[in-house]
Amino acid sequence: MDACFYCEKDERLDKLMIRITVLPWSIVYLNRNQNHKGRCIVAFREHRTEYFQLSPEENAGFFADVSLTAKALTNVFKPGKINYATFGDLVPHAHFHIVPKYPDGLQWGKFFGDEPKLFLDEDEYRERIQQIKAELDRLLS
Numbered sequence: 375m376d377a378c379f380y381c382e383k384d385e386r387l388d389k390l391m392i393r394i395t396v397l398p399w400s401i402v403y404l405n406r407n408q409n410h411k412g413r414c415i416v417a418f419r420e421h422r423t424e425y426f427q428l429s430p431e432e433n434a435g436f437f438a439d440v441s442l443t444a445k446a447l448t449n450v451f452k453p454g455k456i457n458y459a460t461f462g463d464l465v466p467h468a469h470f471h472i473v474p475k476y477p478d479g480l481q482w483g484k485f486f487g488d489e490p491k492l493f494l495d496e497d498e499y500r501e502r503i504q505q506i507k508a509e510l511d512r513l514l515s
């Protein structure tokens with residue numbers, strides 16, 4: 375019931391995000407709430423609750439995946455800045471929120487938030503995922 379949805383990959387996860395691709399140390403998801411265009415989540419490939427539980431190699435690899443995702447989002451969407459956040463009180467599986475912010479856009483200069491939510495239709499999600507995946511593949515090749 376309370377098992378981790380990043381591990382279970384069940385409907386709780388599907389309601390919030392869509393898988394984009396698998397990187398060497400993580401899985402990248404598009405957040406269904408696209409109130410910040412391109413907002414993604416990078417989840418570590420195994421269940422760990424704190425970064426100090428990762429080996430130095432895992433930490434370096436995971437952060438490289440986080441950085442690569444941020445670079446891909448920057449190349450595709452041209453934000454003014456990427457915001458990075460990791461919380462996990464209620465979902466204690468190591469994951470970063472990768473949130474592109476845009477000058478004069480929502481919450482520029484402030485903490486990003488989930489409200490107001492912005493959901494896309496399935497074609498728009500597909501297109502956004504394809505753009506991000508193509509750029510990640512290009513950066514990895």
Ligand SMILES: [Zn+2]
Nearest residue numbers: 378381421467
């Ligand atoms: Zn987990």
